[in-house]
Amino acid sequence: MVDFNGWEMPIHYGSQLKEHEFVRESCGIFDVSHMTIVDIEGKDAKGFLRFLLANDIGLLNQDFDGMYSALLNESGGVIDDLIAYKLPSGYRLVVNCATRESDIEWIDSHKGSMEVTVSERDDLSMIAIQGPHTFDTLSNCFSSNVYSDLSKKRPFQGLQEGETLITTTGYTGEIGVELMIDGERAKAVWKQALLSGAKPIGLGARDTLRLEAGMNLYGSEMDENISPLECNMAWTVSLEDESRDFIGKESFKRKKEEGDFHVLKGLLFKDRSIVRSNQVIYFDESKEVKGVVTSGSYSPTLKKSIALARITPSHTETCMTEVRGKINKASIGEPKFVREGKIIF
Amino acid sequence: MNGISGNYKFLASHEWAKLEEDGSVTVGISDYAQEQLGDIVFVELPELNSEFNQEDEAAVIESVKAASEVYSPMGGKVVEVNTILEESPEIINSSPYQEGWFFKLKPVDIAEFDNLLSPEEYSELC
Structure with a gap:
């Protein structure tokens, strides 16, 4: 059990991995x-x-x-x-x-x-x-x-x-x-x-399930300094009715027009070492920082290390990070890995 | 203590050392440790022939929750590595004292074994 913002909640009821798999299968x-x-x-x-x-x-x-x-x-x-x-x-x-x-x-x-x-x-x-x-x-x-x-x-x-x-x-x-x-x-x-x-599922599997689904967690993928453009939420900002004013509208439009922002992507790592939030992302061996992992874990469905990362927009299809001094390479894709039990990355 | 028979001793940081009949020492983590870590999904094992002092960092375990270091309970040279764990790290959860062993050492100083915690002393820490 952990204290989750004042709520006493279970990380798991036995095994986080089994709970995760049970939701995907049953x-x-x-x-x-x-x-x-x-x-x-x-x-x-x-x-x-x-x-x-x-x-x-x-x-x-x-x-x-x-x-x-x-x-x-x-x-x-x-x-x-x-x-x-x-x-x-x-x-x-x-x-x-x-x-x-x-x-x-x-x-x-x-x-x-x-x-x-x-x-x-x-x-x-x-x-x-x-x-x-x-x-x-x-x-x-x-x-x-x-x-x-x-x-x-x-x-x-x-x-x-x-x-x-x-x-x-x-x-x-x-x-x-x-x-x-x-x-x-x-x-x-x-x-x-x-x-x-049905079986009860704890916070641990809830997190790996949402990560595989490419769903955001507040405080990880976004916070008050992050634009919807940078956390795959631009599609939820409705500009259709031009006469509608809403808080943040002008700032959002300006940023969108300027085009100078990072984007949220999904990363699938080659090695099994787990990549965790706040680790930095490079595009090549020059180790120039090109982004940061917002959420990372082991994917029970893909049986690999996966992450969501906020990175510089680029056509490059691969990137890398360092785990305990070793390079772990990743392919870059859309920020979603699993839908209705199927791998879609 | 449940799950162990034979000559097991412990570090307070939850590693066990088992003195084998041929004088080598097998190393793993305790049942308490695997339970605290939760599902183990990745292990970084030491290279064959690498050498450690007692309590040197020898391996890394990653559970879904976090990464943890594994310290060598004794000084010595690595003579065998349980490579099965690289593909099936969950064995550590299901069999921490038998199939879930990490590596075997040829110890430099067998006296170090005597200084480790007995199963009774260790279980008082958990």
Whole structure:
């Protein structure tokens, strides 16, 4: 068990590698109640969030649809990444736990005279169910209606069952759902999921799963000094509606036009030695620093050392780093390694 | 102590040394160490014929969590290396005292063995 921003959480329930493999092959269940849930309601909720978020919440048409977005500061750095959902009563944001206080302060400080209420939903637990057998597990935890409705959803959609919000989202690269659910109800679902064959997954496998999926971790791939352009999040910044003003818009556009920024890439290393965050990247033996590893680990699916790295844009297809005095070479590709159990790097 | 029989002694930094009948010394890490490290995914073993003093860094283990040094419990020359670990480092997790050995030494001073911790003394540290 470790202290994770005030939450006592397990790194693993036995073996991190076995948990990782189980999610890729079957079905894992994660207690992610540490995530911060914030509901934004009131007459001006939509206008407020269209200003606050870099992605355009106005594009969410149906209730329970969600989108991935950055929260930017004025200079275009990423304060946090989050998922925003449209609810019948307004909107819901799911933000990181490490940034909980600063996010809520930031959101509150921009309300101005707008008619919005901001309420943290610490009464809700959050569970993720992920892996190819997710729907088998769900069929044992929920009524057949819920199961059949959910199976028709695309990623980033959802539905409400009683007080429980179920969305087709996750942090593993597998099909799966996330549940925002009352604490007592969460315990019952957890037990039922285990009875139907799902296994509990700790923070360790959660990290290697998201790394293989090429998903960002706040504080590693991005922070308040990193632009969405440098952490593979530019696609989440919506410039379609030119009349929409949002925090960080001008800085983002300027940086994009100037074109002077690093990019996030995936690295697959030749040797098995593990490459970890903050190690520097060279393109050749001259050892001129061309970037830095933001996350690195052993990939249980590829059975190799992999990393995400922020590097100088280049056409070069290989790079290298030094591990204990030895060069470990890597091929450079898009920052994603595994999708739905298959190697895509 | 579970999992060991024969002449095992320990360093406080969780390495074991086993005195073999031919006078060589086999080296590995303790069950407690493998459990603390979690799944081991990479090992850097010493070169054959390399020489160490007692408590010199002799190998590196990487678990998913972190990299850790392995210190030689005794001074000597490396006469055999368990190369199977390079492809299957998980053996260290499943069999830390038998199949998961790292290397064998020809010791320079057998008296160093006597100065190591007995299994009982070592288990008090865990």
